[in-house]
Every structure is written in C-alpha cells, then in structure tokens.
Amino acid sequence: MAEHVLDVRGLSVEFHTVYGRVQAVKNVSFHLDRGETLAILGESGSGKSVSASAIMNLIDSPPGYITAGEILYNSESLLGMEAEKRRRINGQKIAMIFQDPLAHLNPVYTVGWQIAEILTAHGVAASDARARTLELMQRVGIVDAKERMNYYPHQFSGGQRQRLMIAMALGLKPDILIADEPTTALDVTVQAQILRLLEELQAETGMGLLLITHDLGVVAEVADRVVVMNAGEIVESGTVREVFKKPSHSYTKKLIGAAPGKGGFNRVACDTPAGPEPMLRVESVCKAYGNFMALRNASFQLMHGETLAIVGESGSGKSTLAKTLLRLEEPTSGQAHYMGRNLFALSPKDLFAMRREIQMVFQDPTQSLNPRMTVGQLISEAWAIHPELLPAAKWKDRVAELLALVGLPADHARRYPHQFSGGQRQRIAIARALALDPKLIICDEAVSALDVSIQAQVIKLLEKLRRELSLSYLFIAHDLAVVRDFADRVIVMQGGNIVETGSTEQIFTAPVQPYTRALLDASLAADPDIQAERRRVRELA
C-alpha cells in the first residue's frame, strides 16, 4: 500500500478547564492521499477543527494538550519535530484556509504585498515573488489582477477574499490544503464558485484537500471520502456515497435525516389567499441609504397563518425589509398595512401597541440576548415594558409555561444565556418573542447560525408553535433548503428588488427568473447522486 501523504493515528487532545479535563478529540485516526478530498464532517463541538489545528500545530498549550497519537506527514512524525523544521512544513507543505478571510488578511497591507510576503518568507526572490503573485491572483480568478494587486483587503468582496486566501495558500504548491469551513460565510452562488475553484486547483496540483465542514451539501459536492465526527470521536468513515446512502451509525443517520430540503412541499392555505383581507400588505416600500437603494419598490402580501419566506443573498435587501417593517429603520417611501393600519404612519402610542403584535427572532441568539440578564428577566422584560399584559405576580409562572412551550425546563429561568447551547438560546429567544402573544413573528435568519440537527429541531418547534398559537411567519433566509420544508410561499430578492414570488412548490420546481434558477442550482443538496447529476448537467452546458 502506498504511503499516505498525511496519516493521523489515534490522536487524542485534551483541554484543561476549571471543570476538569475535557477530551476534545478521542482516538481519532484518518489518512489523506495525494489528489484526494477528505471531508471531516461534524457539528460544532465535534472536535473537527481541533483535529485540524493539531495537524497545523495551532493548539494553544496550555490549555490544550495532545495526549496520545501520531501525525505523520510523508511518514515523518510531525509531533515532537523541531520547531524550525516544523515551520518549514507549515505553510510550505501544509497550507490552511479559514472560514473568515477578512480576519486573516492584514487590513493595512495590499493583498499583492501579502501574497508576495508568504513567498519571500519561504525563500523566493522578491522579483519572482511579484510575478508569481500576479500569476496566482489570475489563477484564482481575480479580474484585473495586475491593478488589483495594489488594493487593500476591504476593497474585495467576501468571495474574492477567499480566493485571495486560496492564492496565498497555494503560492508554495503545498502537498496538503486544509480548508476549515472555507465557504460557510459565503453566499450559495459564491460558494459554488469557490468549491469549483478548489476542485480545479486540486486537479492541477495533485494536492490532498482536507475539508472541514458542517455542511452535508458541501461534502456531497466535493469530497471523495468522509469522516463523520461527533463529540470528539469518529463515528463513521467511508466514501461519501457509502456514508450518505447507507449510514450505519445512528448519529450519521440522524444527521443525514436532519438535512433540510427533502420533505414534501407545504400546501396548506397557500394556493388561494385565505380570508378576504391579508394580514400584512406591503406596497412599493423603498429604503435608501444616501444614494444607495437598499430596497426598491418591495410589494407583497402576507395572509393569516401563512409562512412567507424571503430568500436572497447578502446585500439583497431582505434584512432591510424586515427592519423597515418593524420600524427599526424608517422607510424612504411606500406603505405597509398591517390589519388595515399603515405601519409607517402610526402614532408613538399605536406603534407601542403594534410592538406586541409583531415580534422578531434574530439570527444570532448569542447577541440578541442580553448577557447580563437571566432567562427569567429576559422573558419577563416583555411584561415590564407592557405591564397591562400580565401582573408581576404571575410572571414567574408564565415564564415557566413559555419555557415548557419551547421545550426547556422551568428552572432554567435562573440561568444566564451563556450557560446554554446555541439551539437552546434560540429557543429562549423564541420564548421571549412569544411572551407578548404576537400574531406575526419575523424570523431574520433565525436558524442560520445553528447546526443542522439543531436547525431541524428549531424549525419543528416553529412549525408546532404556528399550529398551536395560529402564528404567521415572515421567514428570512439565505438557505433555500430550509425554506423548502417550511414555507408556504417564497419571495426571492436580489440587489434590493423582489425578483420572483410564488408558492414554494412553484419556486422550487418551475422557477421563472434566471436568478432564481441560479440560486437553486448553486444550493447544494445533501445527496451525492443529486450533486453528481447536477455536475453532469453543468459540464454539458
């Protein structure tokens, strides 16, 4: 059997915390060959990033310690290697790209300088480095590379920055590229481009690609083999097809089962508007920031009990629309009628009353919950603001009721938000929104920051609440798959415009606009067969 370019054997990593030792990675073994893509798939806290950090010698010690195992690069042990030798391998032979390229590019140097610096640091002559930088930038698809070499990181978009990071990583022709969630922060259409670029470059250079991701779709699209991690252990490994089609471990089954976008379409109350009057009627709402039009002539209707999804990439104006409807931002023009009242012409008193009826659940519960308040205080703040709703004596019981409704024990009311996991925090945020007995809840990317299996649970909860409390949702998302399972109707937005509106089934099966189609094509299904089929179609075209 040929030598593996990277071989990790029985790796265990421990972190020493005040609560004692935490085994972040337990007895993990995997290997990577030249020209191969291995995906490490896992949810947050599964130990996938720690494993990669161990390979790059990036674990902070203390508190982290590698307690057992070996990491072999071309049969040479990386652990215990002298620092100087190790440094020559890191970056030169094993390169890494990260989730957030902006955080890894120095804002005060031009990108050309930064790429060239990596080359010169590893012994390339300065004049050659410049030429090679240009070549690299062209290779990763930066248009006008010669001119843009002298630009600063903030002058590039997120996708371009990730391309620059890739250029930097590839500058020294590494044998191994470790990509830690390389596309998680990017829009789907950009994600597709970056993944394709990585594949092309891999085919050209024959490097091994170690892809760390939580996204089943990404794995299905690019990986040859996959290692599934849960709670620090490898639960399953094999070719992507084997694992996706015949998962043997219960965790893998659960994970693949939780992937959104496979269920049938919602057909309840979506074909014909139920009731004579829509709950919310938005008419040609515009919002401008200076000369920049963030929102142009947005018009739509929301029926009682309906889930209306607004889908779009970053900068499409979907969040601006939500903020405008909530009067967090003042619209430049247009009207929005909620139950017959114009939201934009409310007196302060009416606006205050309206706040009870329309609530919002934010993207990141870590930020939307005040870290200095207990869960009980967070939820009962609603009644402190609207004292007519509930006398203070009943707050405690109602908090317990609401917590039970979102599936949390009542004694959690005494805890602070940081003591919960991401999914639990979002449940708390939902409980807080429900405290005012709203009729309409605007969910701004409410599940985007959550792991797939948690995402499925929160969506299920939202669906249950809709039935039990007859709520309506305005559900803002960038992820089409989530919307497919959940929404009755979909609005697609691009660059501040509403591009297409239709029932979920219509949008997904027969999209009219080219942009909607591009968006659908770019989103990755958690199924290697579907992705292979799409790829075939793409190559024919």
Next chain:
Amino acid sequence: MSQPQVRDDAPLPAERNAVAQVMAMLYRDKFALVAAFVLLVIVLCALVGPELVGDIAAKQNLRGRNAPPFSFSQGWSFILGADALGRPILPRIIVAARNTMLIAGASVAFAMFVGASLGLIAGYTSKITSQIIMRLADVIMSFPSLLLAVIVLYMLESSIFNLVLVLAITRIPIYLRTTRAEVLEIRERMFVQAARVMGASDKRIVLRHILPVVLPTLVTIATLDFAYIMLAESSLSFLGIGIQPPEVTWGLMVAQGRPYLANAWWLALFPGLAIVITTMSLTLLSGWMRTALDPVQRWRLEAGSKANG
C-alpha cells in the same frame, strides 16, 4: 474552548442570600479580600479618625521637628516620624483620610455621574445633541485646569465644595468620551434592537441594557482617577482654593514634604504611600467587582474553581 460552558446536567448552585454569596466570592479572590479590608480601615479612619487622634495630630512639638521614623522614643504616634513642625505623621495621615476621601470620593462620583449621563445622552440621542455635548467636552479639555481653578477661586470663595467642583469638571470629559464611545457600539448590538422590537422605551434601553455594560469600564476608570484627583487636589490647595492648613489632606502632606525630600524623606513618602495603597486597593477591588458583576465571568469566583481573576 477558552470559555467553558456549563453543561445542562451541571447542578445549579443553591440559592443563598445575596450578601453571603458576595462574601463567598470576595473570599475566593484573596487580593480583593485584602483590598476590601484595607479600604475598610481607611474608611474607618476617615469616619472616626479626627475625633480620636485629632488633638495628637495638631500638637506641635518643635523639639521633634522632622523626627525620623521607626523610633519609639516619643511614643507610638511618632512611629512614622514627625513633620517640619514636629507633628506626628501617622496621626496626621489618619486625620487627613477624612478630607482626602471626601474630596476624592465626591469629585470622582460627581464627575462619573455627570460624565456618564452626558455620555449616554450624547451616544444615544440625535446627532445635534451629541455634537453640542462633545464640543462642550472639547472646550473643557482644552481649557487648562489650573486656569479654571484660578477663575473659580476669583469668583467663589475657597471651600471644599468649590474644590470638588473644579476637580470634577476637569475630569468629566474622560467619563463622557468613554461612555459615548461605548454607547455608540452597544446601541447597535442585537439585544438592544431586540428590546426596541419589544417596544422598550429609550429610558429602559439606556438604563437596563446599555448602562450595565458600560458601568464596569467607568468604575475601572474611576478607581484610577481617584489617585489622580488626590494629587491634583494638593496643587489646587497650593493655589489657595480648597484645603488650607491647618486642615490637611494626603496630597497636601506630600506637597508640604517636598522641600524636605533630601533630608526628611518620610514627610512625603508615607502620605504618598497612603495614596498608593488606597488606589491599589480600589483597583484590585474594582477588578474583582468587574468579574463578579459579569455573569459570563462570575464562575471564576464561584466555588469549585481554582483560578482567581
């Protein structure tokens, strides 16, 4: 990984009464415990010192001029030596604690209150209000504080109240600018928007959501400011407003000891040491308070952890 999360099944600490909980947290941080004790002693000196040792402190003894410290030949009160008029230093430090604490405490509290209030207003309300407040702060900052003191001295008579006023006004911009800068950032945070969506009034948002986040920073600045004010007060007293002998403060004692630094260093050193110890205790205690007030950090001070701040 750096921030451990409490697992769901981790037992919740039993609810004890608040005072016991605070004392337990104080006990876990030994530095803060010592600091709290030192401050307690200083406060006691300030409260009862002048009544207890006032007479000893004021009694001149020309034969004991600049008596050296650590000698018991003249009794316990001369343990830290005597000043140029032969007054024992230790009782004088004890007596001076009252004026010093009163002036520094009142100035810091006043500057912090006014600065923070204006900062909250400037950070949270309209651009015009903010501009007006900030330009006012610029004026105060560009105005030499000694000149301001002279003007006040010219217009008003010298008293502790006027001294506090002058000191506080010159320190307001520091709190104002810090508060405003933090408010500008915090007001954009998600939880503030979430509160707004619920219909929370501006007053509620500022007091319940923004102020608690800004406060630890302000308290930290205040403790550092304490030392500055103790020394600044002495220079103002030198100009003739505020404290006049035979009244005494630590800052004044340092200033009076300065000419004798070459042959009687203890005149300036011991009151200076009192200032340093007070400031250090305050800083330690404020560091502890910052941790204790932050739910995310509080675990460091709760039972079961080895680490302290």
